[in-house]
Amino acid sequence: MSETIDSNTMKYKLINLYQQNKLAIDAGLTDSMNKHREESIRYFDSLGIPYKGDENYKYTDMMHAFGKMYGYAFKSPKTVVDPETIFHCAVPDLDTHTIILENGWYYAKNQEQSGLPNTIVALSIREATEAYPELIEKHYNEQANNKGQATTAFNTAFAQDGLFLYIPEGVVLEKPIQVINLLRGTNPLLVNQRNLIVAGKNSQSKLIVCDHTLSHQHFLSNTVTEVFVDENAIFDFYNIQNQHNQSSQVTSLFITQMKNSNTLCNTLTLHGGFVRNNIHIKFKGEHCEANAYGLAIVDGKQHVDNYTFIDHAVPNCTSNEMYKTILDDEATGAFNGKILVRPDAQKTLAFQSNKNICLTNTARFYTKPQLEIYADDVKCSHGATVGQMDEDALFYLKSRGIGGHEAKMMLMYAFAHEVLSHIRVPVLAERYGELVEKRLRGELSRCEGCFVHCN
Amino acid sequence: MLSIKNLKASVDGKEILKGINLEVKAGEVHAIMGPNGSGKSTLSSVLAGSERFDVDGGEVTFNGKNLLDMAAEDRAREGLFLSFQYPIEIPGVSMVNFMKTAVNEHRKYLGQDSMSAGDFLKMLRDKKKVVEIDDRLTSRSVNEGFSGGEKKKNEIFQMAMLEPKLAILDETDSGLDIDALRVVANGVNKLKTKDNSTIVITHYQRLLDHIIPDFVHILYMGRIVKSGGKELALELEEKGYDWIKNEVAVG
């Protein structure tokens, strides 16, 4: 099933798939989503599947993800996770409102069991097109549209479902919302999930997104999430990526921030054969703060690539970025961190750090900071390192009787810890700590305590 | 306890230890002094098992075992402790976790069960008193943001926790204020028994006023060029190193 084909042939196959199924894709959806399709597929056609070496894909071959044969489902899967199990599943110590999506489709029973207060709107984006037409009209594809991203345009052409989350003005959500994305099937599957999140003025909310696979097929999930964060709002987005190592995952997160807003996104990559994360953050109002963190622990032949683009379009905003990777075996990884400070964006503070450890000499990491600064009164810093484990620290531990493996574990954990220390949900930080430790010990096949028994 | 015979070591082909001989018996305190760059820290590192240096010759036995054959962590578990001249910071590793792991790794090596959390915390509290170390310090990451003096105190605190048979204190006095010096020296003295031994590396007599050595050795250009009793340190304090250097040059 996994024969490889060239990029152009694949592109035509996908465009053909779109044309053949246009009716099925449009079915049951309003114009607010459908009207974007034609332009997007043309845009996808003009860009093509990114090739390795392309400006933003210097070290990542997208054909690794796209160059396989996948099935496609234009309808919601009939069988969904047994609700009984879901009710018993609450992840220990992590009290959340749980929402499930299977193969990118919103699970119909989420409403009853998420326990979300009715001040918050969580819906399938399909339903939202009927129930919240103004919000969809205003925000859907507003950020993602034609931003030079073929995978995003591809998603817009095909998108049929996903999460719609609306935190109205002034609502403060105590518990985090946890979205569990499940992939399962009897055949290889390509999934385009599309999420839209609107965080109203003065609202506060936290979202945890867990990505899992439930069966062993090849999957390609191509997810686009647009987040609009209105004035004075605080919004956190935590993504735990733990798909199996034959799956490929492409995520594109777009965040627009209005005046005085504050966001945090944190991507934890544990398993997954091929992962490419795109993060676009744009400040549209002054006095905003954005925090983007990432930690990837990869081994075997895993590949992980984090691309970030922070657009300081207005003055007086702060961005903090910290991405770290630990690579074992023949794993490879890349980081590309673009920061654009536009001519008017005076008093910008932008900090970026990318640190990576290669545990073997077959592991490879490529890092590329990209600062474009057109304002003069700004403070920007960036630093990137790719190295081995600190020999002096290792000797210090050994000199106290903490030997080989245990010492290495401790230092790797310490290295990872810096990213974990920025998590703004204390119990989640603890849980991340446990996951990271298990992953480092090679004991993690799935999220401990999660009801989803994926391997 | 420790027997060093004709120990030679180099780094990147540069010979630093050029044949060290030293015998330390149980219960003894030895002081090693010597000008900057003479090889004192190198000797400590080589004994502790640093892989930065190549051992080019000689023998070291520690309680009857061939020390040079052992991995660094096993030397520690056998009871060798090095208080570093420049303790390193390890952000992200908490002092408590670090010490708990170290203590339990020692116990595992000796065939003992891990310590219960309660016992461990009690031990931690008791040992903190020995060196009068602040609670703030033990709740932080290893040495992270510690002042120079705090780092040195922390070394002695770790020594108290691990109860070594042989402790090598590499300039533990440098950077300490007068009170801290007294506290650290008292700590070392409190930990002293008739069975354990100490090698004190220092430049100053003031530490040796508190920790009184049985023997004083002068290390110069990779060799021990003179040994004597505690009065040798006083002589050095008075005369400096020139007469030693001249003696060596003449000899």
Ligand SMILES: Nc1ncnc2c1ncn2[C@@H]1O[C@H](COP(=O)(O)OP(=O)(O)OP(=O)(O)O)[C@@H](O)[C@H]1O
């Ligand atoms: N890693 C290294 N690479 C190169 N040279 C080294 C290295 N470590 C030590 N040396 C050299 O070995 C010699 C001895 O150094 P060492 O640190 O052992 O001296 P010391 O007696 O402890 O001095 P001090 O009193 O200043 O602490 C010095 O000339 C030093 O520069």
Ligand SMILES: [Mg+2]
């Ligand atoms: Mg020294």
